[in-house]
Amino acid sequence: MKISAEFVTSAASATDLLGDGLAEIALVGRSNVGKSSLINALARERVARTSAAPGKTRLANYYRLTRGGAAPFYLVDLPGYGYARGGDAAAQEFGELTQAYFAEVRLKPDAMIRAALVLVDARHPGLDSDLEAWRWLTTVVEDAALVATKIDKLARGQRIRAMRELESVFEHSVLPVSAVTGEGLDELWKLIDRLANSRKPQPRSRDSRPSRPPRAAMAQPRRR
Ligand code: GTP
Ligand code: MG
Numbered sequence: 001m002k003i004s005a006e007f008v009t010s011a012a013s014a015t016d017l018l019g020d021g022l023a024e025i026a027l028v029g030r031s032n033v034g035k036s037s038l039i040n041a042l043a044r045e046r047v048a049r050t051s052a053a054p055g056k057t058r059l060a061n062y063y064r065l066t067r068g069g070a071a072p073f074y075l076v077d078l079p080g081y082g083y084a085r086g087g088d089a090a091a092q093e094f095g096e097l098t099q100a101y102f103a104e105v106r107l108k109p110d111a112m113i114r115a116a117l118v119l120v121d122a123r124h125p126g127l128d129s130d131l132e133a134w135r136w137l138t139t140v141v142e143d144a145a146l147v148a149t150k151i152d153k154l155a156r157g158q159r160i161r162a163m164r165e166l167e168s169v170f171e172h173s174v175l176p177v178s179a180v181t182g183e184g185l186d187e188l189w190k191l192i193d194r195l196a197n198s199r200k201p202q203p204r205s206r207d208s209r210p211s212r213p214p215r216a217a218m219a220q221p222r223r224r
Helices: 035-043 096-107 128-140 156-170 185-196
Strands: 003-011 024-029 060-067 073-077 114-121 144-149 174-176
Touching: 003 035, 024 035, 024 096, 024 128, 024 185, 035 060, 035 073, 035 144, 035 185, 060 096, 096 114, 096 128, 114 128, 114 185, 128 144, 128 156, 144 156, 144 185, 156 174, 174 185
Parallel strands: 024 073, 024 114, 114 144, 144 174
Antiparallel strands: 003 060, 060 073
16 A cells, blocks of 8 residues: 655644644654654655664654555654653653643644554563553543554564563553564554544543643753
8 A cells, every 4th residue: 555654844842733633643652662763664764763872853743644545644753751861850751842742632622633652662561651651641642552662672482471561561452563574564554544533522621621741841952
């Protein structure tokens, strides 16, 4: 199936967030977990910048993807958590931008579909920060799914153990993928198609306040 992908824009702060009506699927996860790499793997081209060093993605980067005859949607590459330049402890938690991004879901509940893919490293199942991220996100978006990245790095036995542990800790199904071998990408596309096309029947109150993420955080510097 033909896939086209293009970088559209970067948002440095809440006022720059796109929200133009297309469905948006945000990738959330620790720095270096493989968010940008997964976007490239789904796009089948290098649209997003990746790095072996954590903290590469500093802005909310929007990529418009179209697959076959389906409606276009955005994959939104958000800055990773769990990493801070200069030892800034506050910035190790959710960035202001990520909080602002998901706060909009509550402010404009009917405007568009916003779903989240929470990425966790298959080699490190059940990290507290990942669990906190998942718990917080499931209170702010209606549709969130868990993806285990870098599954190619685990041998068969390790991988069975890791997947079992992940699913037990998160009490949710987890989809194993690899941006390197392409494993799991067909299933991930199916999941994305479902997320991008699910209209929510129950409107939310416009007065509802966004819930707070686990800890306060600092703004990210301006750099893609
Ligand atoms: P930040 O932008 O810092 O938040 O990181 P990120 O989550 O976007 O990670 P990125 O995609 O830049 O990947 C981090 C490192 O992991 C890079 O060296 C990638 O090549 C590597 N990587 C990503 N996905 C995979 C994978 O599926 N398998 C393997 N073996 N390596 C991967
Ligand atoms: Mg990145």
